[in-house]
Amino acid sequence: MSKGIFTDKTRKPAAKEIETAVGRAGKNWKELNDYFGSTLKLRGELRFYGVNYGWAIRFAKSGRSVVALYPDRDGFTAQVILKRDQIEAAYEHGVSAATKEAVDRATEFKEGRWVFIHVDAKSGIGDAVTLVKARLNIG
Numbered sequence: 472m473s474k475g476i477f478t479d480k481t482r483k484p485a486a487k488e489i490e491t492a493v494g495r496a497g498k499n500w501k502e503l504n505d506y507f508g509s510t511l512k513l514r515g516e517l518r519f520y521g522v523n524y525g526w527a528i529r530f531a532k533s534g535r536s537v538v539a540l541y542p543d544r545d546g547f548t549a550q551v552i553l554k555r556d557q558i559e560a561a562y563e564h565g566v567s568a569a570t571k572e573a574v575d576r577a578t579e580f581k582e583g584r585w586v587f588i589h590v591d592a593k594s595g596i597g598d599a600v601t602l603v604k605a606r607l608n609i610g
Contacts, residue, residue: 474548475525475541494545495592538603546591551602554583561605570598
């Protein structure tokens with residue numbers, strides 16, 4: 472199963488399609504997108520990551536990927552790649568038990584652990600923000 476629902480490389484989803492897909496999690500989607508773009512000054516762009524991941528909004532700083540948001544039905548998945556010291560920083564700032572479990576079970580690659588957390592209408596966006604701040608080494 473893919474991380475997002477838009478898995479056709481030849482068909483880039485429009486903003487309205489993404490908004491419809493994330494559905495009840497739309498408020499969280501908008502809030503995170505606004506926060507990453509306006510507050511953290513990250514540059515967002517829609518990119519395709521293959522059929523196992525699909526289209527996502529990738530936020531980057533100085534050309535370096537920081538976080539990707541994969542739209543899903545009534546929710547979305549946030550992907551943050553963290554190095555060991557960034558994981559420790561995230562834990563120090565506090566994340567939920569579910570996010571800690573996701574970090575602990577994440578596969579570690581050369582560039583760090585690929586952490587995926589699901590966000591829907593009921594889950595908060597605080598953990599996604601905490602992981603991104605850890606990635607950027609800001610408190």
